[in-house]
Amino acid sequence: MEDQNSSTLFAEQGPLARAIDGFTPRAAQVAMAAAVEQALDDRTPLVVEAGTGTGKTFAYLAPVLKTGKKVVLSTGSRNLQEQLFHRDLPTLVEAMDYHHPVALLKGRANYVCLERLGLLNDAVPPLSPEGLADLQKVRRFVPLTRGGDIGDIPGLPERSEVLPLVTSTNDNCLGRDCGHYQDCYLVKARAKAMEAQVVVVNHHLFFADMAVRDTGFGQLIPDAEAYILDEAHQLPEIAGQYFGQSQSSRQFMELARDLRLAYKVEAKDMAQLGKAADQLERCTQDLRLAFGLDSSRGQLRLMLARPDVAQALTRLQESLEFTYEVLKLCLGRGEQLSQCFERLIGLRTQLESVTRVEETGYSYWYDTGRLHITLHKTPLSVAERFAAELAKDEVSWIFTSATLAVGDSFAHFCADLGLARCRTLQLDSPFDYSRQSRLCVPRYLPETNGPGRGRILANTLVDTLGRVPGGSFFLCTSYQVMNEVAEVLRARLDRTVLVQGEDNKVRLLEQFSDDGRAVLVATSSFWEGIDVRGNALQCVVIDKLPFSAPDDPLLSARLEDCRRRGEDGFARVQLPKAIITLKQGVGRLIRDVQDRGVLVITDGRLVNRAYGADFIASLPAMPRTRSLARVAEFLSTLE
Incomplete structure (x- = not known):
């Protein structure tokens, strides 16, 4: 395996093609793998924007497994972490005949605490009947589990009231003084991670570990020779939470x-x-x-x-x-x-x-x-603190996401993370957007902050949504608009209308995909990390450009900081963030070479403000129209 370079790994007769059904090499994937290989070799930090469909997960995993280096892979959420560990990693481990141990490590709130569970026998705080039933589920699970991951407990709700009672926090963990220390699931998971050659974590745990090291109280994640941070557009915000x-x-x-x-x-x-x-x-x-x-x-x-x-x-x-x-x-x-x-x-x-x-x-x-x-x-900035981490010797850093650049510039992302010296690479999606999609900004839209805006938009688009052969996402920037849209669509549209919050995210997406013609109305948590392929999703509506609310306390403090330094806060902070968020929402539409669909953005600022051009320049090259009749024509070809 050692003598193979990226092009050999990804070749038509290479190990990946032999082991993975339907694997076909993609030029962008090979280019990214070669850049990762170079970064692992010369330790210059690498920043890669890899458009949807590039196959970036294999592009960074294959070179890392080939080198046999100790690596920490961090991604944006627990769902993506599980997908990486249980689906992508095993496929490559088998294809590349990789023999080193790999481990999954989550934050402590994901593991049952035997000490706290035991204490509940002595003095149970008052629980509702549902809470008592959940407690029985936890008790039945413990004798059967080896890992103690609460995500594995069948039928336990994500927000069950027993969770804080049966898991530990930094505050209440007894550490080595605990009678269950030898059997502790968290201790075992960390020990496994320390031994492993590849450790999969999420960004929250990654920065929690960095913050713990700052205090001098041990560490949660092992030291590594390479750190790969996927969904890297989330890093500045999550880092801020932990460095504060x-x-x-x-x-x-x-x-x-x-x-x-x-x-x-x-x-x-x-x-x-x-x-x-x-x-x-x-x-x-x-x-x-x-x-x-x-x-x-x-x-x-x-x-x-x-x-x-x-x-x-x-x-x-x-x-x-x-x-x-x-x-x-x-x-x-x-x-x-x-x-x-x-x-x-x-x-x-x-x-x-x-x-x-x-x-x-x-x-x-x-x-x-x-x-x-x-x-x-x-x-207000994590650049200085993170730059100190990047300065450490003998370590490779790789940052990747489908959305990091504004236009073709990485300046915003690099400045936020203190990346003074790095290599950047922008890889376009292999999808043919001119054939597969249309972008519409309809005429005669209501004011972006006008009263009853959600109802007006839903009434304007109800016919268009009715013509979509498959399913649609209606993504909103506020709960108020989401509720107004849902109310109108439920009254006027003869389809299943699903609304965020009425069930958990995983079940909503299952219902959406199984239905095939549903409309899902949601806010920010469905803008990223959602992968619905095929006809189940053929239309994405975005209610307005996702600028942070001007009264957001963190934003107003950053804008004030820019003003003091004589910088333009809108251009430096608000615009780049909104562009990257919009790119995430747009990325829900086309997930595969076969997918076809329509993107409708109901915000006139995209065409009548100067900065609209910056948004357009950052989006895929979709043919554009202002006419819903044209959209209807395109939808009729999707039958």
Whole structure:
């Protein structure tokens, strides 16, 4: 295997063609594999935009397996991670006769914690009937599993209320002091990853590991000779989350709950412990309520200037102080109590850090859900921190995605990640967009922020959607528009209309594909990482150009930062991000050489604003029209 180069690997009679049914070499795939091979050899970072259909997964996997180097592969989500590990990697391992161990590693929230599951026997917190049924599913699963991955538990809902009770967090893990340390599924998964030659992780775990290393407390992922980051367009945003700090009211509620458990098990005579737990829970809930009842996000500085919010925060800090004094008296009486004490110290320090809003270089913001509030301190740029990682010797870095460039420039992506010196490669999709697709920006569209816009768009497009022989995606930039569109289509269209949120993502997509003529109305989570081939998807409607909302706290902090430096925030931050997001949405339409379909973008700015040309230049070369009648003609050829 060692003497084969990329062109031999991908040749018509090569090992991949012999082992994989229907494998045909593609010029772009061979070009990418050669570039990856060079990057592995000379260690110059490589940035590759590989259009849909290039076959980029095999293009980076084959050269890496051939070298036999220790490699960490990171991708954008757990679903893509599973696909890479269970589908693509085994195919190549067999084709290339690869004999080194490979491993899949997820974050700790994906593994059952035996210690916490055991504690639930002693004092189960009040659970709903569904929660109790879910707990039984977990208990039945544990004797049968070797890996302990909660994703393998049949019928367990993604958001089950028992999940935080049967998994651990950094805060509540006992580490080596745990009685189940030898049997711990997470410890075993990490040990397996340390031994493996190829480790598959996701970006959240990748940056969590980097942040843990910064603190000097061990590591989660092994050191490698090469790091390959797929879906790399997501990196700047995810890195920001981990190089900053976030603190959720959930952490305080979980501490209060664990304090009660410790009180019942290790210090029954300390009534003050129960009082401290109750007070901590009450003050945490009061802080959440001070931010209003609705789900929202905004600038933390502005909220902390309000007397009611400042007062609620002070009361929470006083409650933490009281709990600290009580716990100090219990030290030495049990492991749970000692561990609660250490967590408390960490939470106090973190709360102080995320609410010290005068530091520059960060955005301080909050977001609230139905029950919890999360406070964030996010660096405005990760370039400097990431550049330090890239400077390490003897390591190869490869960044790839279907959407990294704006037009033909990688400047935006490289600046965001501090990639001062790198090689770039842009590979077009092998699809014939002029034959396979049409792009329409209809005339007479409502204002982008006009009232009832979703209803107007749905009424305008209902006939077009009715003419699509297969299925359609209607992708929206807000929940309000999504709900308005769904309401009209359900009333006027004689087809199945599926709506994001009414079932989980995997089942919605299964229903969509099985139906073959359905319309799926969704928001941002269906813009990327979705692969529906064939006639099941023949039309994608995008309601407007995906600029971030101007009141997004992180965006407004970045724009302010640009203004201070004399840069144009729109051109530097907003436009490139929107172009890359639009490219992701557009990429849902044509997934195969046989696919044909129509893209409808209902935003007049694409044709009547100067920056519309920047969007068009970044999209595939689809024949364009402004007439829905022309679209209907093209759809009639798809029967």
